[in-house]
Amino acid sequence: MINNKEKYTHFIKAEAQRLGFLSCGISKAGFLEEEAPRLEHWLNQNYQGEMKFMEEHFDKRLDPRLLVHGAKSVISLLINYYPSQTQNPDSYKISKYAYGKDYHNVIKKKAVKLLKAIRVEIGDVPGRAFIDIAPIMDKAWAAKSGLGWLGKNSNLLTQQVGSFYFIAEIIIDLELEYDNPTTDHCGTCTACIDACPTQAIIAPYVVDGSKCISYYTIELKDNLPMELKGKMDDWMFGCDVCQDVCPWNRFSKAHSEPLFTPYPELLSYSKKDWEEITEETFSAVFTNSPLKRAQWQGVKRNIDFLK
Known part of the structure:
Protein backbone atom coordinates (compact mmCIF):
# COMPACT_ATOMS: atom_id res chain seq x y z
CA MET A 1 0.00 0.00 0.00
CA ILE A 2 1.37 3.42 -0.98
CA ASN A 3 1.65 5.85 1.92
CA ASN A 4 1.10 9.58 1.58
CA LYS A 5 4.80 10.45 1.74
CA GLU A 6 5.55 8.10 -1.14
CA LYS A 7 2.54 9.32 -3.10
CA TYR A 8 3.37 13.02 -2.61
CA THR A 9 7.05 12.49 -3.41
CA HIS A 10 6.22 10.66 -6.63
CA PHE A 11 3.80 13.44 -7.64
CA ILE A 12 6.33 16.22 -6.96
CA LYS A 13 9.10 14.55 -8.96
CA ALA A 14 6.80 13.75 -11.88
CA GLU A 15 5.44 17.31 -11.94
CA ALA A 16 8.98 18.75 -11.80
CA GLN A 17 9.90 16.69 -14.84
CA ARG A 18 6.76 17.82 -16.65
CA LEU A 19 7.67 21.47 -16.00
CA GLY A 20 11.06 20.99 -17.61
CA PHE A 21 13.36 20.55 -14.63
CA LEU A 22 16.36 18.34 -15.31
CA SER A 23 16.07 16.56 -11.98
CA CYS A 24 14.50 16.82 -8.55
CA GLY A 25 15.85 15.64 -5.20
CA ILE A 26 14.44 15.99 -1.69
CA SER A 27 16.09 16.20 1.72
CA LYS A 28 14.95 16.66 5.29
CA ALA A 29 15.00 20.31 6.38
CA GLY A 30 17.41 20.99 9.23
CA PHE A 31 20.60 22.73 10.31
CA LEU A 32 23.57 22.26 7.96
CA GLU A 33 26.07 21.14 10.59
CA GLU A 34 28.95 20.31 8.25
CA GLU A 35 28.58 23.49 6.18
CA ALA A 36 28.42 25.88 9.18
CA PRO A 37 32.16 25.88 10.10
CA ARG A 38 33.13 25.95 6.40
CA LEU A 39 30.98 29.01 5.73
CA GLU A 40 32.29 30.75 8.85
CA HIS A 41 35.91 30.07 7.84
CA TRP A 42 35.24 31.18 4.24
CA LEU A 43 33.80 34.49 5.46
CA ASN A 44 36.57 35.00 8.02
CA GLN A 45 39.13 34.66 5.22
CA ASN A 46 37.28 37.42 3.29
CA TYR A 47 36.86 35.14 0.29
CA GLN A 48 33.57 36.96 -0.37
CA GLY A 49 35.41 40.17 -1.32
CA GLU A 50 32.87 42.96 -1.81
CA MET A 51 29.94 40.53 -1.88
CA LYS A 52 28.66 41.80 1.46
CA PHE A 53 25.34 40.02 0.95
CA MET A 54 27.20 36.76 1.68
CA GLU A 55 27.82 38.00 5.23
CA GLU A 56 24.13 38.61 5.88
CA HIS A 57 21.56 36.16 7.30
CA PHE A 58 24.24 33.69 8.45
CA ASP A 59 21.76 31.63 10.50
CA LYS A 60 19.16 31.55 7.73
CA ARG A 61 21.72 30.29 5.22
CA LEU A 62 22.31 27.28 7.42
CA ASP A 63 18.76 26.46 8.49
CA PRO A 64 15.82 26.58 6.03
CA ARG A 65 13.38 26.35 8.93
CA LEU A 66 14.22 30.01 9.59
CA LEU A 67 13.08 30.85 6.04
CA VAL A 68 9.86 28.82 6.20
CA HIS A 69 8.60 28.28 9.72
CA GLY A 70 7.98 24.62 10.45
CA ALA A 71 9.62 23.47 7.21
CA LYS A 72 10.13 19.73 6.97
CA SER A 73 11.52 19.26 3.45
CA VAL A 74 13.83 20.97 0.97
CA ILE A 75 13.01 20.19 -2.67
CA SER A 76 16.06 20.84 -4.88
CA LEU A 77 15.59 21.38 -8.61
CA LEU A 78 18.06 21.54 -11.50
CA ILE A 79 17.44 23.13 -14.87
CA ASN A 80 19.88 22.75 -17.77
CA TYR A 81 21.31 25.81 -19.53
CA TYR A 82 24.04 24.27 -21.70
CA PRO A 83 23.76 25.95 -25.14
CA SER A 84 23.88 24.25 -28.52
CA GLN A 85 25.53 27.34 -30.06
CA THR A 86 28.75 29.15 -29.23
CA GLN A 87 29.98 32.71 -29.52
CA ASN A 88 31.90 34.17 -32.44
CA PRO A 89 35.51 33.00 -31.78
CA ASP A 90 36.65 36.58 -32.43
CA SER A 91 34.75 37.97 -29.46
CA TYR A 92 35.10 38.75 -25.81
CA LYS A 93 33.80 35.80 -23.80
CA ILE A 94 30.54 35.59 -21.90
CA SER A 95 29.60 32.83 -19.48
CA LYS A 96 27.14 30.38 -21.02
CA TYR A 97 24.53 30.95 -18.33
CA ALA A 98 24.11 34.51 -19.63
CA TYR A 99 23.41 33.66 -23.29
CA GLY A 100 19.62 33.96 -23.00
CA LYS A 101 17.00 35.62 -20.80
CA ASP A 102 17.67 36.23 -17.11
CA TYR A 103 17.43 32.82 -15.49
CA HIS A 104 16.01 34.20 -12.23
CA ASN A 105 12.67 34.96 -13.86
CA VAL A 106 12.56 31.72 -15.86
CA ILE A 107 13.30 29.43 -12.93
CA LYS A 108 11.18 31.32 -10.39
CA LYS A 109 8.11 30.97 -12.60
CA LYS A 110 8.67 27.22 -12.99
CA ALA A 111 9.28 26.72 -9.28
CA VAL A 112 6.18 28.72 -8.37
CA LYS A 113 4.15 26.60 -10.81
CA LEU A 114 5.43 23.48 -9.07
CA LEU A 115 4.51 24.88 -5.66
CA LYS A 116 1.02 25.73 -6.92
CA ALA A 117 0.63 22.23 -8.35
CA ILE A 118 1.62 20.77 -4.96
CA ARG A 119 -1.03 22.85 -3.24
CA VAL A 120 -3.71 21.87 -5.75
CA GLU A 121 -2.84 18.17 -5.37
CA ILE A 122 -2.05 17.99 -1.65
CA GLY A 123 -3.50 21.04 0.08
CA ASP A 124 -2.52 24.54 1.17
CA VAL A 125 0.83 23.60 2.70
CA PRO A 126 3.16 26.44 3.74
CA GLY A 127 6.16 26.78 1.44
CA ARG A 128 8.29 29.16 -0.62
CA ALA A 129 10.26 28.91 -3.84
CA PHE A 130 13.85 30.19 -3.84
CA ILE A 131 16.57 30.87 -6.39
CA ASP A 132 20.13 32.05 -5.84
CA ILE A 133 19.30 35.58 -4.68
CA ALA A 134 17.93 34.18 -1.40
CA PRO A 135 20.09 33.29 1.63
CA ILE A 136 20.11 29.55 1.03
CA MET A 137 23.03 27.23 0.32
CA ASP A 138 21.56 25.80 -2.84
CA LYS A 139 24.52 23.62 -3.85
CA ALA A 140 24.73 22.08 -0.38
CA TRP A 141 21.04 21.19 -0.43
CA ALA A 142 21.23 19.81 -3.96
CA ALA A 143 24.14 17.61 -2.87
CA LYS A 144 22.26 16.43 0.23
CA SER A 145 19.36 15.57 -2.08
CA GLY A 146 21.53 13.28 -4.20
CA LEU A 147 21.55 15.49 -7.30
CA GLY A 148 25.35 15.58 -7.49
CA TRP A 149 28.47 16.23 -5.44
CA LEU A 150 30.39 19.44 -4.78
CA GLY A 151 33.44 19.35 -7.02
CA LYS A 152 36.89 20.78 -6.45
CA ASN A 153 35.74 23.97 -8.21
CA SER A 154 32.84 24.17 -5.67
CA ASN A 155 30.24 23.59 -8.41
CA LEU A 156 27.66 20.83 -8.19
CA LEU A 157 28.73 18.01 -10.53
CA THR A 158 26.81 15.05 -11.90
CA GLN A 159 28.07 12.03 -13.79
CA GLN A 160 25.15 12.25 -16.21
CA VAL A 161 25.30 15.86 -17.47
CA GLY A 162 28.22 17.66 -15.83
CA SER A 163 27.57 21.04 -14.20
CA PHE A 164 25.94 23.49 -16.63
CA TYR A 165 22.63 23.93 -14.82
CA PHE A 166 20.87 26.27 -12.42
CA ILE A 167 19.64 25.26 -8.97
CA ALA A 168 16.38 26.22 -7.27
CA GLU A 169 14.70 25.14 -4.04
CA ILE A 170 11.23 24.84 -2.63
CA ILE A 171 11.20 24.80 1.16
CA ILE A 172 7.95 23.30 2.37
CA ASP A 173 6.14 22.21 5.52
CA LEU A 174 5.45 18.72 4.26
CA GLU A 175 7.03 15.39 5.14
CA LEU A 176 8.29 13.53 2.09
CA GLU A 177 10.57 10.62 1.24
CA TYR A 178 14.19 11.76 1.32
CA ASP A 179 17.01 11.03 -1.10
CA ASN A 180 20.54 10.09 -0.11
CA PRO A 181 23.69 12.01 -1.08
CA THR A 182 25.81 10.60 -3.89
CA THR A 183 29.56 9.98 -3.72
CA ASP A 184 32.39 12.26 -4.87
CA HIS A 185 33.71 11.38 -8.32
CA CYS A 186 36.44 14.01 -8.74
CA GLY A 187 39.12 11.47 -7.81
CA THR A 188 42.67 12.68 -8.37
CA CYS A 189 41.65 15.10 -11.15
CA THR A 190 42.89 18.69 -10.74
CA CYS A 246 35.89 19.43 -16.18
CA PRO A 247 35.85 15.90 -17.66
CA TRP A 248 32.27 15.37 -16.52
CA ASN A 249 31.10 18.16 -18.82
CA ARG A 250 31.86 15.92 -21.78
CA PHE A 251 28.39 14.63 -21.06
CA SER A 252 26.65 18.03 -21.19
CA LYS A 253 23.58 18.06 -23.42
CA ALA A 254 21.96 21.09 -25.04
CA HIS A 255 19.00 22.55 -23.14
CA SER A 256 15.47 22.70 -24.52
CA GLU A 257 14.30 25.89 -22.78
CA PRO A 258 13.26 28.50 -25.41
CA LEU A 259 13.92 31.40 -23.01
CA PHE A 260 17.56 30.36 -22.74
CA THR A 261 17.98 30.68 -26.53
Whole structure:
Protein backbone atom coordinates (compact mmCIF):
# COMPACT_ATOMS: atom_id res chain seq x y z
CA MET A 1 0.00 0.00 0.00
CA ILE A 2 1.37 3.42 -0.98
CA ASN A 3 1.65 5.85 1.92
CA ASN A 4 1.10 9.58 1.58
CA LYS A 5 4.80 10.45 1.74
CA GLU A 6 5.55 8.10 -1.14
CA LYS A 7 2.54 9.32 -3.10
CA TYR A 8 3.37 13.02 -2.61
CA THR A 9 7.05 12.49 -3.41
CA HIS A 10 6.22 10.66 -6.63
CA PHE A 11 3.80 13.44 -7.64
CA ILE A 12 6.33 16.22 -6.96
CA LYS A 13 9.10 14.55 -8.96
CA ALA A 14 6.80 13.75 -11.88
CA GLU A 15 5.44 17.31 -11.94
CA ALA A 16 8.98 18.75 -11.80
CA GLN A 17 9.90 16.69 -14.84
CA ARG A 18 6.76 17.82 -16.65
CA LEU A 19 7.67 21.47 -16.00
CA GLY A 20 11.06 20.99 -17.61
CA PHE A 21 13.36 20.55 -14.63
CA LEU A 22 16.36 18.34 -15.31
CA SER A 23 16.07 16.56 -11.98
CA CYS A 24 14.50 16.82 -8.55
CA GLY A 25 15.85 15.64 -5.20
CA ILE A 26 14.44 15.99 -1.69
CA SER A 27 16.09 16.20 1.72
CA LYS A 28 14.95 16.66 5.29
CA ALA A 29 15.00 20.31 6.38
CA GLY A 30 17.41 20.99 9.23
CA PHE A 31 20.60 22.73 10.31
CA LEU A 32 23.57 22.26 7.96
CA GLU A 33 26.07 21.14 10.59
CA GLU A 34 28.95 20.31 8.25
CA GLU A 35 28.58 23.49 6.18
CA ALA A 36 28.42 25.88 9.18
CA PRO A 37 32.16 25.88 10.10
CA ARG A 38 33.13 25.95 6.40
CA LEU A 39 30.98 29.01 5.73
CA GLU A 40 32.29 30.75 8.85
CA HIS A 41 35.91 30.07 7.84
CA TRP A 42 35.24 31.18 4.24
CA LEU A 43 33.80 34.49 5.46
CA ASN A 44 36.57 35.00 8.02
CA GLN A 45 39.13 34.66 5.22
CA ASN A 46 37.28 37.42 3.29
CA TYR A 47 36.86 35.14 0.29
CA GLN A 48 33.57 36.96 -0.37
CA GLY A 49 35.41 40.17 -1.32
CA GLU A 50 32.87 42.96 -1.81
CA MET A 51 29.94 40.53 -1.88
CA LYS A 52 28.66 41.80 1.46
CA PHE A 53 25.34 40.02 0.95
CA MET A 54 27.20 36.76 1.68
CA GLU A 55 27.82 38.00 5.23
CA GLU A 56 24.13 38.61 5.88
CA HIS A 57 21.56 36.16 7.30
CA PHE A 58 24.24 33.69 8.45
CA ASP A 59 21.76 31.63 10.50
CA LYS A 60 19.16 31.55 7.73
CA ARG A 61 21.72 30.29 5.22
CA LEU A 62 22.31 27.28 7.42
CA ASP A 63 18.76 26.46 8.49
CA PRO A 64 15.82 26.58 6.03
CA ARG A 65 13.38 26.35 8.93
CA LEU A 66 14.22 30.01 9.59
CA LEU A 67 13.08 30.85 6.04
CA VAL A 68 9.86 28.82 6.20
CA HIS A 69 8.60 28.28 9.72
CA GLY A 70 7.98 24.62 10.45
CA ALA A 71 9.62 23.47 7.21
CA LYS A 72 10.13 19.73 6.97
CA SER A 73 11.52 19.26 3.45
CA VAL A 74 13.83 20.97 0.97
CA ILE A 75 13.01 20.19 -2.67
CA SER A 76 16.06 20.84 -4.88
CA LEU A 77 15.59 21.38 -8.61
CA LEU A 78 18.06 21.54 -11.50
CA ILE A 79 17.44 23.13 -14.87
CA ASN A 80 19.88 22.75 -17.77
CA TYR A 81 21.31 25.81 -19.53
CA TYR A 82 24.04 24.27 -21.70
CA PRO A 83 23.76 25.95 -25.14
CA SER A 84 23.88 24.25 -28.52
CA GLN A 85 25.53 27.34 -30.06
CA THR A 86 28.75 29.15 -29.23
CA GLN A 87 29.98 32.71 -29.52
CA ASN A 88 31.90 34.17 -32.44
CA PRO A 89 35.51 33.00 -31.78
CA ASP A 90 36.65 36.58 -32.43
CA SER A 91 34.75 37.97 -29.46
CA TYR A 92 35.10 38.75 -25.81
CA LYS A 93 33.80 35.80 -23.80
CA ILE A 94 30.54 35.59 -21.90
CA SER A 95 29.60 32.83 -19.48
CA LYS A 96 27.14 30.38 -21.02
CA TYR A 97 24.53 30.95 -18.33
CA ALA A 98 24.11 34.51 -19.63
CA TYR A 99 23.41 33.66 -23.29
CA GLY A 100 19.62 33.96 -23.00
CA LYS A 101 17.00 35.62 -20.80
CA ASP A 102 17.67 36.23 -17.11
CA TYR A 103 17.43 32.82 -15.49
CA HIS A 104 16.01 34.20 -12.23
CA ASN A 105 12.67 34.96 -13.86
CA VAL A 106 12.56 31.72 -15.86
CA ILE A 107 13.30 29.43 -12.93
CA LYS A 108 11.18 31.32 -10.39
CA LYS A 109 8.11 30.97 -12.60
CA LYS A 110 8.67 27.22 -12.99
CA ALA A 111 9.28 26.72 -9.28
CA VAL A 112 6.18 28.72 -8.37
CA LYS A 113 4.15 26.60 -10.81
CA LEU A 114 5.43 23.48 -9.07
CA LEU A 115 4.51 24.88 -5.66
CA LYS A 116 1.02 25.73 -6.92
CA ALA A 117 0.63 22.23 -8.35
CA ILE A 118 1.62 20.77 -4.96
CA ARG A 119 -1.03 22.85 -3.24
CA VAL A 120 -3.71 21.87 -5.75
CA GLU A 121 -2.84 18.17 -5.37
CA ILE A 122 -2.05 17.99 -1.65
CA GLY A 123 -3.50 21.04 0.08
CA ASP A 124 -2.52 24.54 1.17
CA VAL A 125 0.83 23.60 2.70
CA PRO A 126 3.16 26.44 3.74
CA GLY A 127 6.16 26.78 1.44
CA ARG A 128 8.29 29.16 -0.62
CA ALA A 129 10.26 28.91 -3.84
CA PHE A 130 13.85 30.19 -3.84
CA ILE A 131 16.57 30.87 -6.39
CA ASP A 132 20.13 32.05 -5.84
CA ILE A 133 19.30 35.58 -4.68
CA ALA A 134 17.93 34.18 -1.40
CA PRO A 135 20.09 33.29 1.63
CA ILE A 136 20.11 29.55 1.03
CA MET A 137 23.03 27.23 0.32
CA ASP A 138 21.56 25.80 -2.84
CA LYS A 139 24.52 23.62 -3.85
CA ALA A 140 24.73 22.08 -0.38
CA TRP A 141 21.04 21.19 -0.43
CA ALA A 142 21.23 19.81 -3.96
CA ALA A 143 24.14 17.61 -2.87
CA LYS A 144 22.26 16.43 0.23
CA SER A 145 19.36 15.57 -2.08
CA GLY A 146 21.53 13.28 -4.20
CA LEU A 147 21.55 15.49 -7.30
CA GLY A 148 25.35 15.58 -7.49
CA TRP A 149 28.47 16.23 -5.44
CA LEU A 150 30.39 19.44 -4.78
CA GLY A 151 33.44 19.35 -7.02
CA LYS A 152 36.89 20.78 -6.45
CA ASN A 153 35.74 23.97 -8.21
CA SER A 154 32.84 24.17 -5.67
CA ASN A 155 30.24 23.59 -8.41
CA LEU A 156 27.66 20.83 -8.19
CA LEU A 157 28.73 18.01 -10.53
CA THR A 158 26.81 15.05 -11.90
CA GLN A 159 28.07 12.03 -13.79
CA GLN A 160 25.15 12.25 -16.21
CA VAL A 161 25.30 15.86 -17.47
CA GLY A 162 28.22 17.66 -15.83
CA SER A 163 27.57 21.04 -14.20
CA PHE A 164 25.94 23.49 -16.63
CA TYR A 165 22.63 23.93 -14.82
CA PHE A 166 20.87 26.27 -12.42
CA ILE A 167 19.64 25.26 -8.97
CA ALA A 168 16.38 26.22 -7.27
CA GLU A 169 14.70 25.14 -4.04
CA ILE A 170 11.23 24.84 -2.63
CA ILE A 171 11.20 24.80 1.16
CA ILE A 172 7.95 23.30 2.37
CA ASP A 173 6.14 22.21 5.52
CA LEU A 174 5.45 18.72 4.26
CA GLU A 175 7.03 15.39 5.14
CA LEU A 176 8.29 13.53 2.09
CA GLU A 177 10.57 10.62 1.24
CA TYR A 178 14.19 11.76 1.32
CA ASP A 179 17.01 11.03 -1.10
CA ASN A 180 20.54 10.09 -0.11
CA PRO A 181 23.69 12.01 -1.08
CA THR A 182 25.81 10.60 -3.89
CA THR A 183 29.56 9.98 -3.72
CA ASP A 184 32.39 12.26 -4.87
CA HIS A 185 33.71 11.38 -8.32
CA CYS A 186 36.44 14.01 -8.74
CA GLY A 187 39.12 11.47 -7.81
CA THR A 188 42.67 12.68 -8.37
CA CYS A 189 41.65 15.10 -11.15
CA THR A 190 42.89 18.69 -10.74
CA ALA A 191 41.88 20.05 -14.16
CA CYS A 192 39.82 22.92 -12.74
CA ILE A 193 42.53 23.93 -10.26
CA ASP A 194 45.25 23.85 -12.93
CA ALA A 195 43.22 25.79 -15.52
CA CYS A 196 41.86 28.67 -13.40
CA PRO A 197 43.39 31.81 -14.98
CA THR A 198 43.55 33.71 -11.68
CA GLN A 199 44.27 30.73 -9.38
CA ALA A 200 41.02 31.36 -7.52
CA ILE A 201 40.70 27.68 -6.57
CA ILE A 202 43.23 27.92 -3.78
CA ALA A 203 42.78 24.30 -2.65
CA PRO A 204 40.56 21.40 -3.65
CA TYR A 205 36.94 22.39 -2.83
CA VAL A 206 37.96 25.90 -1.71
CA VAL A 207 37.39 28.91 -3.99
CA ASP A 208 38.53 32.40 -3.08
CA GLY A 209 35.56 34.24 -4.56
CA SER A 210 37.45 37.54 -4.50
CA LYS A 211 39.95 36.15 -7.05
CA CYS A 212 37.40 34.67 -9.46
CA ILE A 213 36.98 36.24 -12.91
CA SER A 214 33.20 36.07 -12.45
CA TYR A 215 33.60 38.19 -9.33
CA TYR A 216 35.86 40.70 -11.05
CA THR A 217 33.62 41.10 -14.11
CA ILE A 218 30.24 41.15 -12.36
CA GLU A 219 30.41 41.82 -8.62
CA LEU A 220 33.40 44.15 -8.27
CA LYS A 221 32.30 47.76 -8.70
CA ASP A 222 35.75 49.38 -8.44
CA ASN A 223 38.37 49.43 -11.17
CA LEU A 224 39.89 46.06 -12.01
CA PRO A 225 43.31 45.58 -10.36
CA MET A 226 46.24 46.04 -12.75
CA GLU A 227 47.81 42.73 -11.69
CA LEU A 228 44.98 41.05 -13.62
CA LYS A 229 46.30 42.34 -16.95
CA GLY A 230 46.89 39.40 -19.26
CA LYS A 231 45.14 36.93 -16.93
CA MET A 232 41.50 37.44 -17.86
CA ASP A 233 41.55 35.19 -20.93
CA ASP A 234 39.20 37.63 -22.74
CA TRP A 235 36.31 37.05 -20.32
CA MET A 236 34.10 40.15 -20.26
CA PHE A 237 31.21 38.69 -18.23
CA GLY A 238 31.59 35.69 -15.96
CA CYS A 239 33.91 32.75 -16.61
CA ASP A 240 33.41 29.09 -17.54
CA VAL A 241 37.00 27.85 -17.49
CA CYS A 242 36.67 25.55 -14.47
CA GLN A 243 33.55 24.02 -15.99
CA ASP A 244 34.82 23.81 -19.56
CA VAL A 245 37.84 21.74 -18.50
CA CYS A 246 35.89 19.43 -16.18
CA PRO A 247 35.85 15.90 -17.66
CA TRP A 248 32.27 15.37 -16.52
CA ASN A 249 31.10 18.16 -18.82
CA ARG A 250 31.86 15.92 -21.78
CA PHE A 251 28.39 14.63 -21.06
CA SER A 252 26.65 18.03 -21.19
CA LYS A 253 23.58 18.06 -23.42
CA ALA A 254 21.96 21.09 -25.04
CA HIS A 255 19.00 22.55 -23.14
CA SER A 256 15.47 22.70 -24.52
CA GLU A 257 14.30 25.89 -22.78
CA PRO A 258 13.26 28.50 -25.41
CA LEU A 259 13.92 31.40 -23.01
CA PHE A 260 17.56 30.36 -22.74
CA THR A 261 17.98 30.68 -26.53
CA PRO A 262 21.02 32.93 -27.06
CA TYR A 263 20.59 36.53 -28.11
CA PRO A 264 21.65 36.55 -31.81
CA GLU A 265 23.87 39.57 -31.23
CA LEU A 266 25.64 37.84 -28.36
CA LEU A 267 26.65 35.01 -30.70
CA SER A 268 27.57 37.17 -33.68
CA TYR A 269 29.29 40.20 -32.12
CA SER A 270 33.03 40.50 -32.66
CA LYS A 271 35.41 42.27 -30.31
CA LYS A 272 35.05 45.38 -32.44
CA ASP A 273 31.25 45.28 -32.09
CA TRP A 274 31.54 45.09 -28.32
CA GLU A 275 34.11 47.88 -28.21
CA GLU A 276 31.79 50.17 -30.18
CA ILE A 277 28.50 49.32 -28.46
CA THR A 278 26.67 52.32 -27.02
CA GLU A 279 24.65 52.41 -23.83
CA GLU A 280 21.45 52.85 -25.84
CA THR A 281 22.16 49.82 -28.02
CA PHE A 282 23.19 47.72 -25.04
CA SER A 283 19.96 48.56 -23.18
CA ALA A 284 17.80 47.94 -26.24
CA VAL A 285 19.41 44.68 -27.38
CA PHE A 286 20.00 42.97 -24.05
CA THR A 287 16.63 43.52 -22.40
CA ASN A 288 16.10 40.98 -19.60
CA SER A 289 19.62 39.61 -20.10
CA PRO A 290 21.88 38.64 -17.18
CA LEU A 291 24.37 41.13 -18.67
CA LYS A 292 22.23 43.86 -17.13
CA ARG A 293 23.66 42.76 -13.76
CA ALA A 294 26.97 44.41 -14.62
CA GLN A 295 25.18 47.25 -16.44
CA TRP A 296 26.62 48.94 -19.51
CA GLN A 297 29.21 50.80 -17.43
CA GLY A 298 30.54 47.54 -15.98
CA VAL A 299 30.64 45.78 -19.34
CA LYS A 300 32.42 48.79 -20.86
CA ARG A 301 34.94 48.81 -17.99
CA ASN A 302 35.67 45.10 -18.55
CA ILE A 303 36.11 45.52 -22.30
CA ASP A 304 38.38 48.54 -21.93
CA PHE A 305 40.52 46.53 -19.50
CA LEU A 306 40.79 43.63 -21.95
CA LYS A 307 41.67 45.70 -25.01
